[in-house]
Amino acid sequence: MHPMLNIAIRAARSAGNLIIRSLQHVEHLEVTTKGRNDFVSDVDRLAEQEIINAIQKSYPEHAILAEESGLHGDNEVVWVIDPLDGTKNFLHGFPHYCVSIAIMVKGKIEHGVIYDPLRDELFTASRGAGAKLNDRRLRVTKRKELEGGLLATGFPFKYPQHFASYLQTFNAVFPQVADIRRTGSAALDLAYVAAGRLDGYWEIGLEKWDLAAGALLIEEAGGVVSDFVGGDDYYNNGNIVVGNLPLHQQILDSITPHLTDELKK
Numbered sequence: 445m446h447p448m449l450n451i452a453i454r455a456a457r458s459a460g461n462l463i464i465r466s467l468q469h470v471e472h473l474e475v476t477t478k479g480r481n482d483f484v485s486d487v488d489r490l491a492e493q494e495i496i497n498a499i500q501k502s503y504p505e506h507a508i509l510a511e512e513s514g515l516h517g518d519n520e521v522v523w524v525i526d527p528l529d530g531t532k533n534f535l536h537g538f539p540h541y542c543v544s545i546a547i548m549v550k551g552k553i554e555h556g557v558i559y560d561p562l563r564d565e566l567f568t569a570s571r572g573a574g575a576k577l578n579d580r581r582l583r584v585t586k587r588k589e590l591e592g593g594l595l596a597t598g599f600p601f602k603y604p605q606h607f608a609s610y611l612q613t614f615n616a617v618f619p620q621v622a623d624i625r626r627t628g629s630a631a632l633d634l635a636y637v638a639a640g641r642l643d644g645y646w647e648i649g650l651e652k653w654d655l656a657a658g659a660l661l662i663e664e665a666g667g668v669v670s671d672f673v674g675g676d677d678y679y680n681n682g683n684i685v686v687g688n689l690p691l692h693q694q695i696l697d698s699i700t701p702h703l704t705d706e707l708k709k
């Protein structure tokens with residue numbers, strides 16, 4: 445295993461343990477609002493600090509892009525961190541959230557870790573070396589048609605300007621599949637597609653830390669990741685569609701006719 449992946453795993457596990465310990469006093473946490481429907485607690489900040497400390501102990505020269513504290517340093521290696529993906533679930537006692545850490549080298553995602561502390565599920569990937577859940581190799585599903593498929597999606601709760609367009613994409617996809625989940629953790633949605641638990645997923649307006657690790661997991665599990673025009677700018681524009689090869693194309697074909705020009709950029 446690559447030494448950087450090893451540190452990422454150690455950091456994700458210790459943040460996960462901190463999140464689990466804080467469950468005992470979740471109702472007393474001070475919660476602040478970062479933006480429309482966007483909240484943060486001390487647990488997000490403490491988990492993030494725990495991860496940053498673990499990275500800086502081994503790699504003090506590397507740069508870090510973390511959700512709650514922004515960009516630290518300037519280096520060709522950047523650690524992209526979501527200390528708690530699924531904050532709303534966590535704050536409501538809805539048991540579905542994770543820690544996500546990706547390592548980018550010269551602008552390319554090279555390693556990714558997603559850790560679900562409640563189920564003790566560790567998803568890992570390194571470019572060219574495959575994706576794993578704990579010790580098991582991951583593959584995306586083999587389904588060829590949307591019919592019978594189980595997808596996930598995210599609602600654009602921060603972006604009222606996209607509500608109408610999003611609902612049209614939903615209306616286009618929903619009648620074709622067996623069902624659609626909205627789990628509240630984009631990183632776990634991506635990990636679940638890599639693990640073959642979901643057939644595909646799409647969401648508008650993700651941040652880099654929501655998707656970096658999960659996108660690599662999917663590619664390494666044999667799946668396809670793109671933005672809404674089938675390109676690879678999802679890391680920058682935050683609009684993402686994933687699935688195995690045929691289903692990725694079918695989801696894309698279903699949603700693109702309903703997108704505004706802004707979402708096609």
Ligand code: IPD
Pocket residue numbers: 526528529530531532598599627628629630631647649650651654
């Ligand atoms: C959020 C979750 C959610 C997605 C949002 C993200 P957070 O991340 O991943 O599923 O729909 O777009 O912001 O705020 O819980 O880290």
Ligand code: CA
Pocket residue numbers: 526528529530630653654
């Ligand atoms: Ca997130």
Ligand code: CA
Pocket residue numbers: 488511526527528529530531
């Ligand atoms: Ca978060």
